Amino acid sequence: MNRIEDTPISASSESRFVKTESRPKISSGESPFAEGIRILQPAYFAFVMATGIVAIAAQTQGMAMVARGLTWLNAVAFIVLWLLTLGRIVFYPREVLGDLIDHRRGAGFFTTAAGTAVLGSQMVVIFGKYRLAFLLWLMAACLWALLTYAIFTAFTVKEQKPSLAEGINGGWLLAVVATEAVSQLATLLSPMFGIHQEQILFLSLCLWLCGGMLYIWMIALIFYRYTFFTFSSTDLMPPYWINMGAMAISTLAGALLILRASDAPFLTGMLPFLKGFTVFFWATATWWIPMLFILGIWRHGYKRFKLAYDPLYWGLVFPLGMYTVCTFRLSQAMNLPFLLFIVHGFLYVALAAWLITFLGLLHRLLAFGFARQSRGIADRSSS
Numbered sequence: 529m530n531r532i533e534d535t536p537i538s539a540s541s542e543s544r545f546v547k548t549e550s551r552p553k554i555s556s557g558e559s560p561f562a563e564g565i566r567i568l569q570p571a572y573f574a575f576v577m578a579t580g581i582v583a584i585a586a587q588t589q590g591m592a593m594v595a596r597g598l599t600w601l602n603a604v605a606f607i608v609l610w611l612l613t614l615g616r617i618v619f620y621p622r623e624v625l626g627d628l629i630d631h632r633r634g635a636g637f638f639t640t641a642a643g644t645a646v647l648g649s650q651m652v653v654i655f656g657k658y659r660l661a662f663l664l665w666l667m668a669a670c671l672w673a674l675l676t677y678a679i680f681t682a683f684t685v686k687e688q689k690p691s692l693a694e695g696i697n698g699g700w701l702l703a704v705v706a707t708e709a710v711s712q713l714a715t716l717l718s719p720m721f722g723i724h725q726e727q728i729l730f731l732s733l734c735l736w737l738c739g740g741m742l743y744i745w746m747i748a749l750i751f752y753r754y755t756f757f758t759f760s761s762t763d764l765m766p767p768y769w770i771n772m773g774a775m776a777i778s779t780l781a782g783a784l785l786i787l788r789a790s791d792a793p794f795l796t797g798m799l800p801f802l803k804g805f806t807v808f809f810w811a812t813a814t815w816w817i818p819m820l821f822i823l824g825i826w827r828h829g830y831k832r833f834k835l836a837y838d839p840l841y842w843g844l845v846f847p848l849g850m851y852t853v854c855t856f857r858l859s860q861a862m863n864l865p866f867l868l869f870i871v872h873g874f875l876y877v878a879l880a881a882w883l884i885t886f887l888g889l890l891h892r893l894l895a896f897g898f899a900r901q902s903r904g905i906a907d908r909s910s911s
Contacts, residue, residue, distance in 0.1 A: 571637075577646050578882060580647050581646055642705045697763075702770060714728055718791065740805065750771065761826070762833070769846075773813075779810040803862060856868070
């Protein structure tokens with residue numbers, strides 16, 4: 529039997545892995561727009577996740593104009609990203625399939641389900657549009673089921689698999705985030721189901737528990753990879769912040785179930801269990817925050833890793849916004865007003881992180897536009 533400890537990773541192979549993870553090879557024969565679609569990062573829907581949860585955080589703290597502006601922007605981004613994704617599926621199906629079954633990139637597809645559910649939550653919390661949110665929930669639930677069993681079945685039956693050190697990263701926890709995102713939106717929508725509200729809340733509870741179990745399985749492997757394999761600055765990619773974000777959204781889903789407990793007798797009987805595990809999830813998320821900040825300082829300060837825009841950085845913004853919202857809901861569900869000072873502080877951290885990352889995105893888009901224009905001029909000159 530092969531032992532995972534017997535497969536060390538060299539610094540050079542780590543560098544090659546990171547380059548292929550975030551910078552796929554570009555063909556010189558394609559137009560810049562076609563290249564952009566072909567190499568589209570599967571995890572780009574993290575932009576929708578991050579923007580949506582920051583908007584909800586702003587709404588909970590009375591910043592209605594900010595929340596509405598971010599929601600409209602998110603709706604446009606959601607449509608554009610789906611058009612680009614569908615274009616990639618139609619014109620580059622081989623690349624899409626390759627990403628889907630890739631241990632390093634496949635989990636990124638869970639952002640489509642999570643982003644759809646977060647946008648649905650925006651519709652409920654900010655605009656009160658339950659019917660539209662219900663359609664988004666159906667879409668998110670179908671995506672979650674399809675991706676969960678497609679991706680993990682592919683990972684299981686693949687004949688050639690990477691070592692643990694090469695194959696796993698914090699992005700795997702997007703499976704947890706997607707599960708909990710579907711759960712919390714179902715809880716928000718439960719009043720509209722009338723006599724069937726209890727069944728919907730039971731579904732929410734089951735999804736909440738499934739997400740918690742997935743986290744326990746995955747974080748054990750991720751922490752093992754942290755502590756027993758060589759860990760370079762190139763390995764500490766932004767999705768490692770999902771270590772915290774997955775627990776934050778689990779806290780949110782649990783807090784919403786507690787707030788709805790009076791609507792379902794079975795939840796009332798489980799309140800001690802719900803409250804205990806929800807606080808457990810919040811405490812775990814809180815534990816990760818100093819650890820991730822310290823590792824970030826080590827990466828960019830001590831190791832001097834260049835800080836440049838990458839779409840994966842939206843996977844860092846999302847946990848900051850989610851921690852803000854989950855702490856607010858926890859304070860409501862458990863009657864803990866002393867937690868609100870954390871909410872006020874983290875809201876501005878999340879807004880600042882979103883703004884900096886968005887400026888990086890605009891810079892990337894402008895550079896892409898200039899590159900496309902320059903290539904067009906060069907092509908006309910050569911002809």
